[in-house]
Amino acid sequence: MADDKALTPRSEDFSAWYNEVVLRAELADYSPVRGSMVIRPWGYAIWENMQRALDDMFKATGHENAYFPLLIPMSFIEREKEHVEGFKPELAVVTHAGGKELEEHLVIRPTSETVIYSMYAKWVQSYRDLPVLMNQWANVMRWELRTRLFLRTSEFLWQEGHTAHATEAEAEEETLLILDIYRRFMEEWIAMPPVTGLKSESERFAGAVRTYGLEAMMQDRKALQAGTSHMLGQNFSRQFGLTFQSEEGQEEYAWNTSWGVSTRLIGGLVMSHGDDRGIVVPPKLAPAQVVMLPIFRSDDDREAVFGACNRVAGALSEAGVRVRLDDRTHLSPGARFWEWERKGVPFRVEIGPKDLEKGQVVVARRVHGEGEDRKMFLPESEAIGRMPGLLDELQAHLLETARTRRERDSVRGGVESVEALGEALDDGAGFVYTGWSGDPAVEERVKEVTKATLRVIPSEEFRSGSAPERCLGGEPSKMEVVWARAY
Amino acid sequence: MADDKALTPRSEDFSAWYNEVVLRAELADYSPVRGSMVIRPWGYAIWENMQRALDDMFKATGHENAYFPLLIPMSFIEREKEHVEGFKPELAVVTHAGGKELEEHLVIRPTSETVIYSMYAKWVQSYRDLPVLMNQWANVMRWELRTRLFLRTSEFLWQEGHTAHATEAEAEEETLLILDIYRRFMEEWIAMPPVTGLKSESERFAGAVRTYGLEAMMQDRKALQAGTSHMLGQNFSRQFGLTFQSEEGQEEYAWNTSWGVSTRLIGGLVMSHGDDRGIVVPPKLAPAQVVMLPIFRSDDDREAVFGACNRVAGALSEAGVRVRLDDRTHLSPGARFWEWERKGVPFRVEIGPKDLEKGQVVVARRVHGEGEDRKMFLPESEAIGRMPGLLDELQAHLLETARTRRERDSVRGGVESVEALGEALDDGAGFVYTGWSGDPAVEERVKEVTKATLRVIPSEEFRSGSAPERCLGGEPSKMEVVWARAY
DSSP states (O other): OOOOOOOOOTTTOHHHHHHHHHHHTTSEEEOSSTTOEEEOHHHHHHHHHHHHHHHHHHHHTTOEEOBOOSEEEHHHHTTSHHHHHHHGGGOEEEEEETTEEEEEEEEEOSSOHHHHHHHHHHHOOBGGGOOEEEEEEEEEEOOOSSOBTTTBOSEEEEEEEEEEESSHHHHHHHHHHHHHHHHHHHHHTSOOOOEEEEOOGGGSOTTOSEEEEEEEEOTTSOEEEEEEEEEEETHHHHHHTOEEEOTTSOEEEOEEEEEEEETHHHHHHHHHHOBTTBOOOOGGGOSOSEEEEEOOSSHHHHHHHHHHHHHHHHHHHHTTOOEEEOOOTTSOHHHHHHHHHHHTOSEEEEEOHHHHHHTOEEEEESSOOTTOOSEEEEOHHHHHHHHHHHHHHHHHHHHHHHHHHHHHTEEESOOOSHHHHHHHHHTTOSEEEEEEOSOHHHHHHHHHHHSOEEEEEEOGGGSOSSOOSBBTTSSBOSEEEEEEOBO | OOOOOOOOOTTTOHHHHHHHHHHHTTSEEEOSSTTOEEEOHHHHHHHHHHHHHHHHHHHHTTOEEOBOOSEEEHHHHTTSHHHHHHHGGGOEEEEEETTEEEEEEEEEOSSOHHHHHHHHHHHOOBGGGOOEEEEEEEEEEOOOSSOBTTTBOSEEEEEEEEEEESSHHHHHHHHHHHHHHHHHHHHHTSOOOOEEEEOOGGGSOTTOSEEEEEEEEOTTSOEEEEEEEEEEETHHHHHHTOEEEOTTSOEEEOEEEEEEEETHHHHHHHHHHOBTTBOOOOGGGOSOSEEEEEOOSSHHHHHHHHHHHHHHHHHHHHTTOOEEEOOOTTSOHHHHHHHHHHHTOSEEEEEOHHHHHHTOEEEEESSOOTTOOSEEEEOHHHHHHHHHHHHHHHHHHHHHHHHHHHHHTEEESOOOSHHHHHHHHHTTOSEEEEEEOSOHHHHHHHHHHHSOEEEEEEOGGGSOSSOOSBBTTSSBOSEEEEEEOBO
16 A cells, blocks of 8 residues: 555646545545445545534434435336436436336435425424424435546435425525535535535526535636535425425425535545645544654664554543554555555654654644644644644634635636636636626526536625626626536 | 324234334334335434444444445356355346446345455455455345335345455454454343354355354344354455465465344344333433423413423433433323333433422333332432433343343253244243254254244353253254244
């Protein structure tokens, strides 16, 4: 696993860099089944940390976890018209089981609205049974021909929340609550600050009334749709008979929302913070925040060095730091150094015989700001005492860096035609804010000419100070929108 | 959801009781797809607590989580001869995806040995890369025609561990380590003490060299196979080219183990502890260990009662107790009482205006031992202070009760023919310990005559004091074995 070969630099070929770094950080690997991936322990541990954090946020806002079936009858998928149009081309179909052809073919869930609302219809009778606030952590399948690890695979892991409410207003409130949870999670945990907003009609979820999205800017300035929250209206409740008796005694259809984020977030993490040495994992998500590296040549040194490493590891662990001791003495210090650089562990603490003599330990930063030293030589107790603060500082630094980069690479104002948009993007713009008339024909033309798409109609906090007057198509503008080339 | 209709008593029809109690405790529900189930929030929260506890035990012994693909090429399943014979009749097959027929059909994993060892073959080069100790939490599919919620469904949730080792001895050690982790988990968390041991050849996992199993006795005296740990030898490593260079520089095949427990454990929990009022959840696994029930008639009382409930709930929570406040004032106290009885919450704390006057709270036990009062009237501070101890006592009581029941319903010695075994079982024996010659023909005949199967060749600690001399077939006995009718 020791692998000192340099990565393709990001500046040379970002896409090649991404594929290499995902493999060499041992986040994931290609599987024997085309389009599926294997998530390796380092990648899965990051996912577990994401899950834990999000799950806590969902539960703190009254959501419960449940589990619904993997297989969905084809007739269910077909019931909501837009839904089936959107998903049919991507379905994987089980035609045979138990040695026989099935009477009705079953699809592997591409998303679970249909089966979940059919169950809610069974459980909900009265307004007193509402709201229903459930989430499931599950695998889903959307057949893809052109796949990329984490970003686009046929099978992926995600959470999907599904709620039912008595009123439209409550459903809208839920949709926005989740949008806010996602935004906070991406900022506070992944240090990946998204721009949030409404999706245009052409980009919304198949079956939704409104889709809100979170768009993060990667280092190559492309947008990554990092999560979505859908207001489904009564589209599914009508198809699945999800009704309730209102407080006034009337039979009414419930209002639904659904929302999800997936293992794609790991791809976002990689493309937000990685550098030419490897990935960088934000401290709050790092499976190991500190790696202890004992360094010695002779067996005489070994005991003293290991003793010090164990002592420091124990003290860090007691201070709430996730620490791992790398005791693979068959690997050279250099090989181990490179492995943890690739894997993006925030800090290494190295201890060798000379350090013991000097009464110090070496604290090496995975990321150092300008003017910061890569290595710090600190007395043991100081290294231990400062570590929680160093981790917090790094977490904040990564967020600040990503936010600064996002705004640096955003163009607000001055782009007033499709051609000008293309030029701005070719000149290195990431997110371009312009006016829009609301006409889908403009979206079509932008796509053809520039390969960019309308990412969001930004939420108020992300809008530019002065509203643009003109749409790219020349008409008067009705709203400000964000364009970008996207993953 | 208020549902005061009594359950079918266990003594009358255990099977009907089981189906009713699973539905009415809202653990699970039938889904629109035949053979699949929906795990509802109360059931899923129990599963999450099981997962957390087991996952901690796996990680404490050096295992890491990963995730492997849902779909497996048919040719992979077919590679290990016994494996395909065992699983082929139960496969669900994806023949079409992305709108086309697939060149090679894919099966939904019934278990993941094949795809996982094909990946290990890619990752392992040298003895230094061993052992590989991975686990995944996943859904699997084994097509079933006769299904029962949690006990036998086409799709179920489980964990599957897969390890690779340099030597046979290490693999055997791992198999037994996991067997021990499972036993401890079932005893300490589910309060469901299993008998452990080796499976006979006819009952072992398709592709294994040796299968160890854990058999728990349900209240109807039937055995539930609650978990298995397999020593796979080199069967899979040979088929998938999982080799490594040994310390001596030779190319060798790795030794594998695999092991799993599933949501079936929830069925075991239900059938171990449930009574005619509902399920009983052991405190360590209970999503809520205490439910607070405010009781009042007038709005005047409301504030004082809620104030006291919130105060007690806060204090219990600080003491590390999982507590839930049931504030559904539209339901009568009786309806809420029955709901929590059904759902098996260990303790209720009820507070009404009269209790406030008397300076007391009512602590009601879900389960009370002989001579114990169902309700205790305690000063608030005493109720809070004693609660952690009460939960521990209940946990211990459930284990002790289950162990006593298991041994009471086990017959050791004196059964020396197939006919006598049938009579013992008909007379109410659960586990019957007898001698066995090792001849599979005896197993066949036992099954035909008595419907019982050989559950395990018990581990030393479960063997009877004196070894039986005769096999049920009349031959000299080679080992002691346990027979039971099983789920």
